[in-house]
Amino acid sequence: MVTGTTTTPRLVLSPPRQADLAELHALHADPGVWAHFPSGRHATVEATARILTETIAGWEERGLDFWTVRARLDEGPGALVGMGGCRLHRGPVWNLYYRLAPTVWGQGLAQELIAAARAAAAAQHPEVPVVAYLLEHNDGSRRAAERAGLQQVWRGPDVGNPDPDAVRLVYADREVDVGMLGVVTGQA
Structure with missing residues (x-):
């Protein structure tokens, strides 16, 4: 079982705590973070608190969920720059999540986070596929x-999106069963 803090060359990845709420809310309320999906932006701290509560419960129940992502400094963790990792989601898949502050985009930090998340998921349940579920226009x-080496395995409508023209893509680290794809995409 994977527990605790993980480090990469430039990041400190830690299970979140209630004390992280203000920083996580600032991240999730930032319009720049949600440029590709404005309706996903957290308008209230309660929206962020719900995700934080789910994430803490995921760590307690399954030993792996999303991390807080902080810059790695010589003296320890620095400022919060994101949230991400893998969570068991909608059936037997690891949902790969990476949400980083716009100030750190383009520096390769997503790749460090994704690699650590995939390694943690594989250490816990290597038989479970890792999938990234994203909007097509989120380049x-x-x-x-x-x-990260994931392959597109599905393209289709984004069920539940307020934009009826929104298209979702599913990327995966391996072939994914059609029935499982239906569950992941809300098509089943």
Whole structure:
């Protein structure tokens, strides 16, 4: 079982705590973070608190969920720059999540986070596919998934999105069963 803090060359990845709420809310309320999906922006701290509560419970129940992402400094963790990792989601898949502050985009930090998340998921349940579920027009997220070696396994409507023309892509680290894809995409 994977527990605790993980480090990469430039990041400190830690299970979140209630004390992280203000920083996580600032991240999730930042319009720049949600440029590709404005309706996902957290308008209230309660929206962030719900995700934080789910994430803490995931760590307690399964030993792996999303991390807080902080810059790695010589003296220890620095400022919060994101949230991400893997969470068991909608059935038997690891949902790969990476949300980083716009100030650190383009520096390769998503790749460090994705690599650590995939390693943690594989250490816990190597038989479970890792999938990235993203909006087609989110070029940065798509490029990050592709750079990490994930392959597009599905393209279709984004069920529940307020934009009826929104298209979702599913990238995966291996072939994914059609039935499982239906569950992941809300098509089942």
